[in-house]
Amino acid sequence: MTTRPGGRSARVRDAVLDAVHAELTERGYPRLTVENVADRAGVHKTxxxxxxxxxxxxxxxxxxxxRDVDWPAPDTGAVEGDLIALATEVVDAFADPETRAVPIGLVAAALHSDRAAEAKRAYYDARHEAAAAIAARGVERGELPPGVDARELVRQTCAPIFYRVFVSGEPVDRATAxxxxRAALAAARAGVF
Amino acid sequence: MTTRPGGRSARVRDAVLDAVHAELTERGYPRLTVENVADRAGVHKTxxxxxxxxxxxxxxxxxxxxRDVDWPAPDTGAVEGDLIALATEVVDAFADPETRAVPIGLVAAALHSDRAAEAKRAYYDARHEAAAAIAARGVERGELPPGVDARELVRQTCAPIFYRVFVSGEPVDRATAxxxxRAALAAARAGVF
Incomplete structure (x- = not known):
């Protein structure tokens, strides 16, 4: 099996991982099986x-x-707009059955497996890193105090949405976002982090 | 089977649910089975x-x-102390293998089953309701603006902890709490909710 990019190995990986996504979307993590993924991908299960x-x-x-897909943080020209856009992306992901399958499958798999938990950590670490640009631009424009914890601003912006989805089981909408x-921004401006 | 409180039915329920708790603690949700619960409880699996x-x-x-266990919200005499105590309870629950099994098992089960998801919603709804007393006392003492969303204050206080545990996979400690x-309080004082 070759490992050069675009080679047979890469095509098999893409077909199989696309099938994982489709299986998660249609059946969810609890019914995800290697057999179903292989069938859908047209790849032998062995x-x-x-x-x-x-x-x-x-x-x-x-x-x-x-994680390796390039994800540019929202850039609306103002920190409040950027944070609302970021939070709205998260809310919209949970409104769409296709995209919600990814974080839900992730959370479920991470509860079962150390390898999945490690992939989840790396995935969110990369997202925090990319979204930290929002705080850096806010500090440059004088909208945030210098030394603000850029990653904490991202966590605080997203946390109440994930809390509703995974913990309290309450609905999320644009107002939630x-x-x-605004809560994360108020805390950052008050110097909490 | 009798249903009077303290009767045989209630004793069986307690033994079985204690066994669920012990099985979750020792083996985790993915390896929870009716057989193991029945064995541990000393009850026939049928x-x-x-x-x-x-x-x-x-x-x-x-x-x-x-959910039905009486849980009094922290009452330290000041809203900041109450919220820190609440957040610290959540952090400490995740530090203790026995207590962390409950929210982790809940989240895992809710991803599999509507009945478990409904129980989780009701559980957190009861906790939000009880913890809303913190905001009511804060308003009475003039520490919070009248009309503050008491349940949102609770959600915002707990969300960053659950976010680290279930989403980003980052550690939690007293500083997290x-x-x-403090972030939730700053947002409430800024009138965000």
């Missing part, structure tokens, strides 16, 4: 077993691939 | 199947029982 071994490694690799963004 | 039917219903009923509490 190939999938040999390369990935289990559904948790499949989910982890799907996340590794997602705006409130979360 | 009894457990007949009354609960599945592990997800067992987890849901364990949560229903937890204090920062979350």
């Amino acid at each position: 190939t999938v077993y040999r390369r990935w071994g289990s559904v948790d490694v499949l989910v982890a690799d799907a996340l590794d691939r997602g 705006e409130r979360a963004a | 009894t457990v199947y007949r009354r609960w039917g599945s592990v997800d219903v067992l987890v849901a009923d364990a949560l229903d029982r937890g 204090e920062r979350a509490a």
Whole structure:
């Protein structure tokens, strides 16, 4: 099996990880199986077993691939607009059955497997790093105090949305996003982090 | 089977739900089975199947029982102290393998089953309701603006802790708790919610 980019190995990986995404979307993590993924990808199941071994490694690799996709943080020209746009992206992801399957599958897989938990950590670490640009620009424009914890601003902006989805089981909407963004900004401006 | 409180039915329920808690603590949700719960509780497995039917219903009923336990919100005499105490309770729950099994099992079960998701919603709804007393006392003492959203103050205080545990996979400690509490308070005082 070749490993050059765009080669057969890369095409098999893309087909299999696309199938993971589709299976998560249509059936959800609890019914994700190596067999179903292989069938959908048109790849022999022994190939999938040999390369990935289990559904948790499949989910982890799907996340590794997602982590490596270039994701530019919102850039609206003002920190409040950027944070609202960031929070709205998260809310919209949970409104769309296709995109919500990814964070939900991630959380479920991470509760089962260390490999998936590690992929989840790396995925969110990359997102925090990219979104930290929002705080850097805010400090430059004098909208935020110098020395603000850029990653904490990102966590605080997203946390109330994930809390509703995964913990309290309450609905999320655009108002949830705006409130979360404004709360994080108020805390940052008050010098809490 | 009798249903009077303290009767045989209630004793069986307590033994079975205690066994759910112990199994979650020792083996975790992915390896929770009706057989293991029945064995540990000293109850015939057909009894457990007949009354609960599945592990997800067992987890849901364990949560229903937890929801009905009287939980008084922290009352330190000041809203900041109350919120830090609340956030610290959450952090400490995740530091203790016994208590962390409950929210982790809940989240895992809710991803699998509507019945467990409903129990989780009801559990956190009861906690939000009880903790809303913190905001009511804060308003009375003039520490918070009248009309503050008491439940949102609770959500915002707890959300960054759960975000680290379930989403970003980052560690939580007392500093996480204090920062979350102070951020929520700053946002409330700024009139965000």
